[in-house]
Amino acid sequence: MARTSKKRGKPSEPDPAFVERLERAKAASVAQLLFKCARLLNEQALARLDQPPGAPRIRPAHTSVFPHLDLAGTRLTELARRLGISKQAVGQLVDELEQMQVLERVPDPSDGRAKLIRFAKHSGASLLDGLAHLGRFEDELGEEIGAQRMAALHDGLGALLAALEGRGPS
Amino acid sequence: MARTSKKRGKPSEPDPAFVERLERAKAASVAQLLFKCARLLNEQALARLDQPPGAPRIRPAHTSVFPHLDLAGTRLTELARRLGISKQAVGQLVDELEQMQVLERVPDPSDGRAKLIRFAKHSGASLLDGLAHLGRFEDELGEEIGAQRMAALHDGLGALLAALEGRGPS
């Protein structure tokens, strides 16, 4: 970092309007924080599960499914609608989670075409235990940064999400 | 939702411990909010630029570079270090941004090997203007959810990021 270099005459680059635009471009601070946090949070949360390296692992995309699952079971199409992605994409996620015995598909008694997707109530589902453990992770972080801040974060994110959903997709 | 199905004797599935684990697994609320917000924010922010469909576009990964750029220019290796990714990955991002005339590479006068990466002060850089416009997007969202909440969000995310960075990579 030995910036012993030259600055002859001019003080580098004065250009004021340029610098302003530039600072603007750099200033996506909340968005940047959001990204980094999301990335790190996912990363570390999943690292906690320390799953076998070779076998199919639970990946970030999988976790997004859980909050949309009803206890009684939810249809694939409904899941796709809630997640805002294609049925096929959900199907793949469910396939993998089923293989890991985290979820299970049962035929919908009220519709022969449909299947209900729900948590497997399989006793050996240690992965599900691991997932539950992830809730703890959040609690820990809450302790670390303070419950109040965590609550504010929850509130702010909720509002932000509402604002975002309110504009984009229309 | 017409749950006309069978419930003989038992009220569905009483299994209390199971349900608790399950709710835990579903309860990654802050993390889920974080993800959705990050995704939507990126999506909508970039949609604002409405760039030509055929040509190389600015993608989410690009924007993560800007906050780490010094005005005087920053070396690729330093950028890679700050971003926590490989030099090659940064190189590719810079390549693309250079092609779009958003950034430029200039030889580092103090080191013949190195190049300084900085914003192109090219007059026709309408893309940079567009990027600056993204700052406005955040401001707008701030107005929508309230400046106070936005500040709380900023604070909370900062703390969360610090907590996350403090544990993981060690």
Next chain:
DNA sequence: CGAGTTTGTCAAGCATGCTTGACTAAAATT
């Protein structure tokens, strides 16, 4: 019953955002 819709699946493909490995040229170290 027959037309049309809906549910889930099979298959293939693609954009993104990285990675690792090998290499050149310039600098620093000895």
Next chain:
DNA sequence: AATTTTAGTCAAGCATGCTTGACAAACTCG
């Protein structure tokens, strides 16, 4: 001067998380 380190690049590859298209079986409606 010889060796080692550092800066950047070239090339290839891969995991992730989707997509679109086509389809069979089951349901709904006329």
